[in-house]
Amino acid sequence: MVKKTIHEINSKIRDGSVNVVTAEEMVHIVGELGAEEAAKEVDVVTTGTFGAMCSSGVWLNFGHSEPPIKMQKVFLNDVEAYTGVAAVDAFIGATQISETLGMDYGGAHVIEDLIRGKSVHLHAMSHGTDCYPRKVLDTTLSLDDMNQAIMMNPRNAYQKYNAATNSTRSTIHTYMGSLLPSFGNVTYSGAGVLSPLSNDPDYMTIGTGTRIFLGGAEGYIVGQGTQHSSGGGFGTLMVQGDLKKMSTDYIRAANFTGYGTSLYVGMGVPIPILNEQIAQATAVSDAGVTTKILDYGIPSRDRPAIRDVTYEELRSGFVDINGKEVPTSSLSSFKKSRIIANELKDWIARGEFFVSMPVERLPKDVSAKPMKQTEGIAIVSDIMAVSVVTINKDASVYDAAKIIQDTSFNHLPVLNDDKTLAGIITAWDIAKAVSLNKFDMVADIMTRKVITANADEQVAVVARRLDLNEVSAMPVINKDKHVIGMITSDDISKLYARRS
Amino acid sequence: MNLKIKISISSDILTKPIMAEAILETGVMLNISQAHFDRSHGEVVADVESGKFDVMCKALTNKGAVVTKLDVPIRWDENECVECSACVSVCPTKVFSLAEDFSLDVDDTKCIQCGTCVDMCPHNALSLGNNK
Numbered sequence: 283m284v285k286k287t288i289h290e291i292n293s294k295i296r297d298g299s300v301n302v303v304t305a306e307e308m309v310h311i312v313g314e315l316g317a318e319e320a321a322k323e324v325d326v327v328t329t330g331t332f333g334a335m336c337s338s339g340v341w342l343n344f345g346h347s348e349p350p351i352k353m354q355k356v357f358l359n360d361v362e363a364y365t366g367v368a369a370v371d372a373f374i375g376a377t378q379i380s381e382t383l384g385m386d387y388g389g390a391h392v393i394e395d396l397i398r399g400k401s402v403h404l405h406a407m408s409h410g411t412d413c414y415p416r417k418v419l420d421t422t423l424s425l426d427d428m429n430q431a432i433m434m435n436p437r438n439a440y441q442k443y444n445a446a447t448n449s450t451r452s453t454i455h456t457y458m459g460s461l462l463p464s465f466g467n468v469t470y471s472g473a474g475v476l477s478p479l480s481n482d483p484d485y486m487t488i489g490t491g492t493r494i495f496l497g498g499a500e501g502y503i504v505g506q507g508t509q510h511s512s513g514g515g516f517g518t519l520m521v522q523g524d525l526k527k528m529s530t531d532y533i534r535a536a537n538f539t540g541y542g543t544s545l546y547v548g549m550g551v552p553i554p555i556l557n558e559q560i561a562q563a564t565a566v567s568d569a570g571v572t573t574k575i576l577d578y579g580i581p582s583r584d585r586p587a588i589r590d591v592t593y594e595e596l597r598s599g600f601v602d603i604n605g606k607e608v609p610t611s612s613l614s615s616f617k618k619s620r621i622i623a624n625e626l627k628d629w630i631a632r633g634e635f636f637v638s639m640p641v642e643r644l645p646k647d648v649s650a651k652p653m654k655q656t657e658g659i660a661i662v663s664d665i666m667a668v669s670v671v672t673i674n675k676d677a678s679v680y681d682a683a684k685i686i687q688d689t690s691f692n693h694l695p696v697l698n699d700d701k702t703l704a705g706i707i708t709a710w711d712i713a714k715a716v717s718l719n720k721f722d723m724v725a726d727i728m729t730r731k732v733i734t735a736n737a738d739e740q741v742a743v744v745a746r747r748l749d750l751n752e753v754s755a756m757p758v759i760n761k762d763k764h765v766i767g768m769i770t771s772d773d774i775s776k777l778y779a780r781r782s
Numbered sequence: 783m784n785l786k787i788k789i790s791i792s793s794d795i796l797t798k799p800i801m802a803e804a805i806l807e808t809g810v811m812l813n814i815s816q817a818h819f820d821r822s823h824g825e826v827v828a829d830v831e832s833g834k835f836d837v838m839c840k841a842l843t844n845k846g847a848v849v850t851k852l853d854v855p856i857r858w859d860e861n862e863c864v865e866c867s868a869c870v871s872v873c874p875t876k877v878f879s880l881a882e883d884f885s886l887d888v889d890d891t892k893c894i895q896c897g898t899c900v901d902m903c904p905h906n907a908l909s910l911g912n913n914k
Contacts (some may be wrong), residue, residue, distance in 0.1 A: 334904065459868050460902045467871035534864055536904035546864060611871035615864045617884040
């Protein structure tokens with residue numbers, strides 16, 4: 283039974299005799315020597331990860347102006363920062379986007395610009411008080427001008443993360459990148475073998491107060507991250523560090539097309555090897571970290587899982603989905619993760635970084651709850667029209683015009699002989715056909731690519747589909763492609779108008 | 783040696799088979815890698831043998847198309863790139879791959895300039911010179 287203390291390990295760091303290896307190297311060491319011998323040999327294992335961590339931001343203290351101001355609203359390079367705290371503090375979040383540039387520039391870019399030594403424009407507004415009389419303030423500040431710039435990330439370093447794919451027929455843009463139609467690709471994030479929490483899944487050494495590598499500087503784990511869900515292997519960390527000491531090698535702004543901005547954060551956590559149990563945990567490999575491939579084509583909290591997958595498979599470049607080889611790619615950089623694990627290893631070997639024990643352990647076996655929703659969730663079947671007038675594709679355009687006139691239905695689903703949906707025809711299609719003097723059968727002028735809904739979908743989801751496709755009504759179909767209802771933008775506006 | 787070209791077609795000639803006519807007339811083959819059409823205009827990206835570019839260009843231009851040489855493939859800014867490899871899985875022609883040490887390899891000779899990777903890259907490290 284090996285038993286070492288933090289004090290012993292730190293003494294070895296001080297006198298230069300410490301044996302520190304990366305989590306990748308540890309896999310082989312435990313493989314060759316076994317956990318007990320490895321625990322005797324190795325004092326510290328370093329981990330590293332570099333990926334998009336949306337839940338990131340920086341507390342800034344600007345110092346007081348003359349006359350002083352209590353900032354109610356503050357913008358840095360046109361990106362709003364949260365200022366509902368004392369007079370001249372603000373929290374700039376990575377995903378807040380620019381008022382003028384939109385998704386091209388966000389809080390993440392402000393943070394990167396500050397680290398690069400660039401100045402940012404600060405615009406603040408206030409209602410004015412007896413103690414803080416000033417109402418408007420404009421100035422330009424660099425990182426050196428600020429009292430504090432404390433990076434504080436509420437939810438970082440996910441133990442592992444779901445991989446993403448897309449079952450639908452069109453490309454979707456998500457925080458997991460562009461997902462091609464019909465399972466065209468799989469994206470994933472996380473460092474697998476080098477992932478900090480996956481190397482200490484029982485949180486034996488990682489907890490409140492653990493000293494870490496954050497953005498190229500020393501930082502600390504504050505405690506469990508928000509949405510920490512250790513029961514399912516999805517633990518997260520809340521971390522902090524001094525932005526003034528960080529480097530753009532390890533903190534980088536990003537844009538995800540169609541989603542917005544995010545911050546790539548480089549983090550490394552040292553794991554002191556106090557006993558063989560910890561040594562065994564740090565021997566985890568890519569093959570030993572399993573996650574799920576989720577279908578991001580389904581816009582729901584409960585995205586269907588396509589299959590389980592290991593990081594080893596994800597990293598191979600292809601995964602099998604329904605018998606098809608689907609290309610994979612990572613959104614986090616394994617190369618950078620390695621650089622971070624090695625940099626932290628160097629710091630420790632050179633006696634510049636000391637390990638610590640947590641003053642409080644992270645909670646184990648907890649799970650994140652979904653949101654409690656007190657308002658009922660409206661689904662399509664609640665508000666769709668069930669008596670739908672349809673027309674056969676072989677009917678004449680004249681018949682269609684007459685039906686629209688008689689029933690005042692603006693959208694007629696067009697059916698095949700077996701009653702399945704063939705297309706849709708609107709009053710506008712008829713007007714267009716008449717004006718071109720080119721009309722005979724409904725099948726000739728109908729729209730064949732019909733945007734449809736399912737009865738059990740949420741209204742909020744289909745409302746977005748109506749909007750994106752610039753249509754005003756959709757047939758509701760069942761799995762046999764039979765039309766069972768119609769949902770229109772009118773139905774949706776009635777629903778929300780009734781509520782307000 | 784093949785040359786990549788973009789053929790832009792305005793709405794007034796959109797319904798005419800100008801590409802087919804130009805191919806028949808010149809006997810020069812075009813390998814079409816992309817085609818986008820909407821109400822207002824059309825755009826086709828194709829490969830043509832470089833020695834036959836002039837004659838094909840003339841034939842298309844005479845029929846009202848605008849022909850541009852796409853001689854700069856995808857541009858990779860190594861300073862912006864963090865080598866995450868997000869571009870790998872969306873590229874239809876496998877321009878991108880990860881080396882043994884997880885560095886990004888870019889083989890721009892395979893690039894058909896579709897721009898899918900430009901949208902995918904989280905760090906704006908990829909751009910198309912004369913295509914967009």
